[in-house]
Amino acid sequence: MEIRDEDKSNDDVQGPSLANKFSKMFSELEHCTESEQKAKIEEMNGLVEEMNKKELRTILLLKHVGYCNVLKNVWNPCFDSSSLGERFQKITEEEEKKEKEKNEKLLTDIYECNLLFYSGVPSSELLSICIPDLLKVALKKEESEAKQKEVEIALLDLSRIGKFYEIEKELYLKEITEIIKHQQKHRNLTKLAYQSAWQFFIYRFYNNGFLEDTITNELHFGREAARELEELTRNVNWKKKEEEMSKEEAKEELALMRWVETCAIYFQSCRLKNKDNVGLLKNIVRIYQAAKDNCRDIIDYCTYPLRNASENRVVKVEDLLNGEAVDTVLVEIQRQTLNERAVYNCLGFFENVSKRLKEKEDDEMEEVNRKATKRKMLEKMEEEGYEDTIASFHKAFRSFFKKNIELIYL
Template sequence: MIQSIEKFEELLAMLEKSSENEQKRVIEEMNIIIEKMDSNELFSVLTEKMLNRVDGMIEEKIFSFENTILFLSQMGYFKTLKDRQGRYFNYSLLCNRIRKMIIYEGQKKDEKNEKLLVDLCECYLFFNEVYSSELFFICVPCLLKASLNKEESEEAQRKVEMALVALDNISQYKKIEKGLYLNEIKEILKYHQEHRNLTRLAYQSAWKFLINRLYNDESLEEMSANELHFAREASRELDELSKCVDWKRKEEKGKKGRDWKDMTIIKNWLQKLNEFFLLFPTWKEECDEVIRCVVGICRAARESENEIYEEGLSLLHTIINMENVRTVVFLNGGVFNLIMEEMQQPTLISNLLLRHLKFCLIFTFRLKRKAESEIEEANRRPAKMKLFEELEEEGYEDIITSLYRIILKLDSMFYFRVSLDIVDYFVNI
């Protein structure tokens, strides 16, 4: 960690002594270091003092604004992906300079420098987490327009990705007027579904920009779910990505290795699916695909990617509480088996064990309660039989029974409760 930070500081000092062309080379070297940093290392160099230092270099004509944009855009891009928040930028002199430039350029009637405005808006949104309505209504339409570029060249795709990643950094707590910018984001998503013109990260970022709006506009559920098929698309992306990454790779010195960006995308899809289902617990379409996909990811991530594994389990626990999702979907998707495998782990932490026990209770309660009709009961019977056989054949009953002694203790430690009657955890035929 110290070595990366020291090298970054060394290169930052070199910028003050280099020519404009040499500065470009130094910035490229700095970007390589930043990409390899973890979030804590990045946070330690992204300080108000450092940003004020860069602003001073601009003021003294040491640093061209072209090179400033090159320096900030890549750093902000990696900062956003590594999920490190901080309001240091808001109080820096550099933030104030960029803010004034955006307003000046955005209010121009003629001869507006569109490229400069896009670059400025990206840098501002990459770093900033508190922004005025004036800047919001300049930056968002500017970056959406840039994101609508349908060129298929690698350079064009990269520019679109940068614009969309900047947009997805906008908090869900920022209320956007109903209907505003919907046509643009809808066009971006639908065009990609037909032509596959976006990078994986760009496509996810476009979805995040839309899903964040659901917190303030629930009417978007219909468009997100049934028109644009959020769950289906997220499952497809997760399926494809999970086949590309090396789940068994060895960690090197605490870094995330070459797959860190793909791992970040997988984690973000799981988080957004969880948010979606928490917001709309009555929704049930395409859940079978989500469940099957997430179970596979949990199994793959269990040994090496703890954050992804926990996000997957959290999503499965959210879905089991959705009454509209049929119990047989969980059984066929392998959720019950996954949870029971986890309950056998010797290092399982107490609060997670309690959640797993609650999962078993919900699962068996659904199969125990009286069906509304004989037809429904007949349809449910194969699922009940399958679960009964697995409880017996795999020794799951013994596992639950062996945990009974600590259930009372766990039940008193956490905010939710589980049954103290061991019979409630089993299904009888």
């Protein structure tokens, strides 16, 4: 990747900059042996220590490295304690302390880099500076490949701002709504960019129930997510292993997994019953069926939205049964390789369904339907001894709940 610095001095032109050396070495890491990688990383750390502040601004193109890591699902738990991470933190603190003339572009660049490496907890002041900057980039309508990449990275950065950050709607609501509506009309964003826009918005929904009508009825999340999932399901090559995929194929799979994750957050927060939700759950079931033989990671993702939808009553129990969600979870819970989180999701699904089937309906016709659904469910679970299978997991479920209480929230 070529690195450009608009502020180059004559001295910089005389030879390759430290940042260019760093970038070149990073690009070579993938093709090195483990011992060679360690040696290069040590040398790269040395280069970081030599860099002056101007060079550091150039190396903020590390956000592109972060972008590549996101595409490959690479986790970077040690970034905060690295020399570069510590330097970013120091510069951020210095800029935020300034009474005036803050370098907002520098802050946004550093913030983008931190987001892509999942580093640090941003202050409310930093969020108020960076979110409008990122949205300004994301609002660009040019369709050149370079501009699309800029928009994609800006939206990907925004999507990394987790659901636990409460953000004033004035910072984002008008702009993110415009981005989504423009995409629905023109379809000019990449799949990853569009998913990222929705993920940022759905995360805001977690803390702000007032967004429900906008997300569900005005922008039709359920319909849009179902449409994207259906298309991605057709495009993903389910027979290829991860290491065999091309860059574009891997990107399609990542977008699909992130859509499923976003659906889980939506169902965790949503309270409105909507026919679009039924179609969305059917698409998630189709993904499970397509992925079950070769894509374990995607299957694990699929259990989240099914659990959350059953808990928040966004569809009727008979929709879960007729849409094959019940069959899907029954098959999943019998897998010998089931991990603890999948056990939690599957058992949670059945506990939610069981509670709902025990509740009497005030409406006479609804009560008749409930009893018929309950009878059908019991027959299905007794057919092949599913009740014994589920009971055998309760010990693992209790152990998981005690040890990992913080992990039960997606």
